[in-house]
Amino acid sequence: MAELFRRRRGGGVPGPEALLASWLAEEPDEERAWDSLAPGPGVAEVAARLAATPGEFLDPRAGVVPLVGDVLDGDPAALAVAARIRDSGCPAARAGAAVAAWLWASEEVLGPLSVPLRRDYAGRVLAAVGFRLASAVDPATWLSDAERGEEAARVVLLWGGQLPAGEDGPAARSLFDRYDSVRRAADLGAALAEHRHRMEIARRLADARAREAAARHAPE
Amino acid sequence: MPPSEPAPTGDAGPPGDAVTGGPDDGLGLDEYVPGGAVVLDDAERWPALSAVGRQRLDRVRAHPDAPQWTHAAGDRLTAAGHARAAVPLPTAGWLPGHLATARALPAYRGHPGPLDHLQDFPTIGREDLVRDVSLFVPLDVDLDLMVHGTSSGSTGHALVIPDHLEEVVRGFHLLVSLVEAQGVRWRPDPDRLAVAHVVAQRQAFTYASALPAFGDTVMARLNLAGWPGRAAFLAAHDPQVYTGHPTSLEELLAPDLAPRLHPLAIVSSAMALTAPLRAALHAAYGCPLLDLYGLHETRPIAVSADGGPHVVLDRRLVVEVLGPTGAPVPAGERGEIVVTAGENPLLPLVRYRTGDTGRLVEVGGRPAIADLEGRDPVRFLAADGRLVPSVDLTQQLQAYGARGWTVDQDAAGAVRAVVAGGAADAIGRALVTLLGRPVQVRQVERLADLGPGKPRRYRSEVVTPRPAAGTSG
Numbered sequence: 243m244a245e246l247f248r249r250r251r252g253g254g255v256p257g258p259e260a261l262l263a264s265w266l267a268e269e270p271d272e273e274r275a276w277d278s279l280a281p282g283p284g285v286a287e288v289a290a291r292l293a294a295t296p297g298e299f300l301d302p303r304a305g306v307v308p309l310v311g312d313v314l315d316g317d318p319a320a321l322a323v324a325a326r327i328r329d330s331g332c333p334a335a336r337a338g339a340a341v342a343a344w345l346w347a348s349e350e351v352l353g354p355l356s357v358p359l360r361r362d363y364a365g366r367v368l369a370a371v372g373f374r375l376a377s378a379v380d381p382a383t384w385l386s387d388a389e390r391g392e393e394a395a396r397v398v399l400l401w402g403g404q405l406p407a408g409e410d411g412p413a414a415r416s417l418f419d420r421y422d423s424v425r426r427a428a429d430l431g432a433a434l435a436e437h438r439h440r441m442e443i444a445r446r447l448a449d450a451r452a453r454e455a456a457a458r459h460a461p462e
Numbered sequence: 463m464p465p466s467e468p469a470p471t472g473d474a475g476p477p478g479d480a481v482t483g484g485p486d487d488g489l490g491l492d493e494y495v496p497g498g499a500v501v502l503d504d505a506e507r508w509p510a511l512s513a514v515g516r517q518r519l520d521r522v523r524a525h526p527d528a529p530q531w532t533h534a535a536g537d538r539l540t541a542a543g544h545a546r547a548a549v550p551l552p553t554a555g556w557l558p559g560h561l562a563t564a565r566a567l568p569a570y571r572g573h574p575g576p577l578d579h580l581q582d583f584p585t586i587g588r589e590d591l592v593r594d595v596s597l598f599v600p601l602d603v604d605l606d607l608m609v610h611g612t613s614s615g616s617t618g619h620a621l622v623i624p625d626h627l628e629e630v631v632r633g634f635h636l637l638v639s640l641v642e643a644q645g646v647r648w649r650p651d652p653d654r655l656a657v658a659h660v661v662a663q664r665q666a667f668t669y670a671s672a673l674p675a676f677g678d679t680v681m682a683r684l685n686l687a688g689w690p691g692r693a694a695f696l697a698a699h700d701p702q703v704y705t706g707h708p709t710s711l712e713e714l715l716a717p718d719l720a721p722r723l724h725p726l727a728i729v730s731s732a733m734a735l736t737a738p739l740r741a742a743l744h745a746a747y748g749c750p751l752l753d754l755y756g757l758h759e760t761r762p763i764a765v766s767a768d769g770g771p772h773v774v775l776d777r778r779l780v781v782e783v784l785g786p787t788g789a790p791v792p793a794g795e796r797g798e799i800v801v802t803a804g805e806n807p808l809l810p811l812v813r814y815r816t817g818d819t820g821r822l823v824e825v826g827g828r829p830a831i832a833d834l835e836g837r838d839p840v841r842f843l844a845a846d847g848r849l850v851p852s853v854d855l856t857q858q859l860q861a862y863g864a865r866g867w868t869v870d871q872d873a874a875g876a877v878r879a880v881v882a883g884g885a886a887d888a889i890g891r892a893l894v895t896l897l898g899r900p901v902q903v904r905q906v907e908r909l910a911d912l913g914p915g916k917p918r919r920y921r922s923e924v925v926t927p928r929p930a931a932g933t934s935g
Contacts, residue, residue: 435601436568442605443596447622452610454501456630457535457671459637459657459681460705461732462613462758 256332258377262430264330265373266437268323270366273441275400276415282404283355285417288395291348291355292341293385299344306336306343310368313343319365327372338376339368341384342398356407363403370401378423378430393421496532499667507536508672510544515678518652522670522680525698527691529684533667537674538609538627544675547631550639551805556778560804564812569597580780580813585788585800587815591759592621599624599808608808613758623759624808631675632805636762636775638676641703641727644750644767648702648726650677657681658701662710662910686713687910697722707732708739709909712865720746729754731762734836738883739865739909740769755834757816760803764831771823771830778804781829782813783822796821796853799831840920842871845898852920858892859884866909869893871922877901882909 256264298304310317310324327335346359371381375397384394396418399406406414425431446452504511511519523531539547557580564570565577569590576582591598611625637657641648650656656679666685673679682701686692696719704714704725711730714720725747730740731754743751755772756762763779764772774781780802783791791797799816820831833853841849852869859867864884871877879901881889890903906912912919 432571436571436597439568439599439601440594440596443599443608443624446605446608447610447624451501452608454499454533455535455609455611456538456625456627457669457681458630458659458683459634460659460729460754461661461707461710462756462761 254331256330256335258427259429259433261330261332261335261373261377262424262433264326264335265369265377266433268366268369268373270370270374270401270437271441272438273445275403276411278403279400279405279411279414280360280403281357282399282402282406283357283359284407285392285395285399285409287355287407288345288359288398289388289391291345291352292391292394294348294352295341295344295385299340299347300337302333302336304340306339309340309343310364313347314361314364317361317364320368323365323368323372327368330373332376334376334381335372337381338384339372341381341394342367342371345398357404359398360402360404363401366401367398370397374424378427389421390423393423396421496530497534498532500534502534502536502538504534504536507534507538508674510537510539510541510674511672512674512678515672515674515680518678518680519670519672522655522682522699525695527695527698528670529668529689529691529695531668531670532665533669533683534671535667535669535683536671537631539631539674541674543607543628544631547628548635548675550632550635551778553776553778556804557780557802560778560802560810561812563600563810567598567600567810580802583812585784585813585815586811588621588759588817591623595622595624595809598811600810603807605808611758621759624806626806626808629761629806629808633761634673634675636777637703637705637729640752640754640765641729641750644727644752646726646750650679651702652677652679653700655680655682655699655701656703658696658699658704659683660686660704660706660710660713662686662706662713686710693718693722700724702726703729705729705731708735708866709733711735711743712739712909715742715746723747725749727752731756734834735769736865737769737860738863742865755818755831759809760801760811760814760816761805763799763801763803771825771832772820772834773825773828773830776828781822781831783820783831784815794821794823796833799834840922842869842877842897842920842922843875843924844896845875848898850896854896855893855920858896859889862888862892864889866912868912868919869921871924873923875899875924879903880906880912882906882912 299309306328307321307324310320314320324339327339346361346364349355349358371394375394379390379393383390385391396406400418405411409417419425424434522528561577561580564583570577607627608624609627611623613621613623638648656673656676659681663685664687668683668685670680670682673681700723702725704711708730711728714723727750728743728747729752735753740751750767753766753772754762755764762775763781764774766772782800783797784800785791785797796819799818799820801811801814801816803811803814818834818836820834823830823832835853835856840852842852842855844850855869859881862885864881866882867879869877869879877893877897877899879889879893881903886903886905890901893901
């Protein structure tokens with residue numbers, strides 16, 4: 243894992259916390275993501291596709307921006323995220339995004355999944371795997387380790403706006419949390435918890451029930 | 463927006479011109495359309511409301527001279543919540559636990575250096591809360607008791623503040639204890655409003671609210687501006703205590719009101735209360751007048767019952783006075799008031815710069831703040847090059863009876879003053895003597911005639927304010 247963060251071209255490579263910070267800078271709203279899922283393919287199905295990622299996608303010489311642009315027909319949001327991943331200079335982030343790009347490409351190469359993957363949240367998926375997941379897990383293990391593969395599949399499905407086939411919301415969420423390496427990593431987990439806290443406070447303060455406020459007895 | 467002073471319009475327009483928002487009102491705001499911000503039902507607003515309390519509330523709401531209620535707001539507390547709110551938070555040994563809570567806040571994660579003692583903490587300011595207030599909310603606190611509060615401030619963006627429902631009601635009990643400390647017996651009276659929280663502005667949230675914790679009596683937030691039935695309503699309900707800020711409390715001097723009202727006490731807050739206005743209210747009502755100092759984010763800090771120094775309240779508070787470098791000033795010297803406040807569990811502040819200035823003194827063995835001045839301490843350039851602090855002008859203006867004022871110095875050095883009340887000629891001579899240059903003085907009748915903003919305002923384009931004391935870490 244450490245070599246994925248090694249220095250390259252004499253410049254600094256962002257460490258795990260910096261990668262997670264890049265994810266949090268995308269202002270991900272996890273509660274909203276869970277509330278708006280459409281039916282998706284099964285986790286095992288997606289994980290199997292991940293494990294079949296061909297070498298040309300994993301080749302670090304392949305630019306992530308042209309790769310994403312090619313696979314996703316120049317989707318501007320996805321390209322913007324790919325550019326941020328490129329600019330991070332982090333091999334792990336690049337590898338993560340490339341593996342995600344393979345998933346969409348695989349539907350043309352190997353045929354569609356039982357439920358085709360959504361493409362409208364592609365940018366979000368790239369950020370989730372390139373920044374969030376890659377901050378805690380070596381992308382190579384997504385392809386070789388069953389549990390990490392399942393974790394990666396769940397990250398792709400959640401942030402792609404799809405519920406794993408055969409699972410309801412609460413079950414999917416429970417399993418997501420169980421496999422979530424970021425939450426288990428102490429420093430990363432703390433940053434993630436703070437982000438969730440921030441989003442929760444913003445949400446509650448904006449809620450109309452909170453905005454009716456309490457009776458005030460004197461001005462302040 | 464919830465019922466605090468509105469950020470977008472402030473104290474907009476003279477009281478006589480108040481119009482609630484609506485399609486025909488070019489300055490109307492949608493939130494002030496009656497019911498525009500109402501979401502809950504009465505059962506949710508007052509979980510502990512009794513049948514008797516319900517009847518009393520309905521009677522007030524339906525009174526023929528009642529204002530057009532624009533809002534509804536309750537305490538949202540169960541009986542258990544009321545029981546907790548009725549008890550002041552213990553103060554013995556509170557600070558170490560407060561600092562431990564603060565240490566764990568996201569705002570201080572990654573802070574270089576120790577945060578073992580109060581002085582280890584950097585000072586923070588309004589800009590830190592505006593940027594991201596959630597960084598100052600503990601991760602493990604019960605957010606179910608959080609509601610939306612706002613502070614408009616004198617300039618800049620409104621600040622959203624996480625208010626704690628039990629703390630808000632504890633604030634009511636604080637009012638009761640402060641009034642009773644003046645020798646007033648303030649007990650629930652079913653025939654009177656317990657509190658009339660008055661404003662006087664173009665648009666405002668107005669509502670009647672039950673007080674299950676105070677004998678099932680009723681309070682009301684009332685806009686004295688543009689309300690034809692105000693005298694009849696207030697005479698009928700004869701509020702026991704009036705709360706407000708100086709601009710709205712000045713309305714209580716109006717001839718249609720003063721002879722008919724019999725408050726046990728008046729509490730002024732949010733803005734500085736001038737000596738002449740204090741004297742006028744005392745002459746009219748002869749009751750204790752409390753000047754309560756505090757910010758929404760800090761909660762009440764100190765109180766003056768006699769126009770003298772504001773005595774720091776016996777609550778979870780530490781008050782420091784710091785100089786421009788952030789170091790404490792020598793005893794008794796003027797500096798910025800910095801507060802560590804532990805009354806609101808949702809916002810445990812440590813070394814919060816208020817932007818106000820004053821001197822720390824002792825009154826009756828307790829710390830007190832003397833010569834309290836509002837935000838943006840301004841200095842004026844005298845003709846001979848001296849820098850004259852605004853507090854010097856305050857003393858003259860008050861001495862000659864001005865209840866409020868604005869004093870402006872333009873880039874060329876010319877000084878213009880608008881004063882509400884007072885002896886305009888004497889004021890003019892005093893300011894000329896202070897500044898050694900001509901001063902144009904115009905007099906208006908009421909504080910509200912000064913226009914939007916606080917009733918003691920200074921601005922100098924010749925001299926920029928000193929930066930606030932200390933820096934945030």
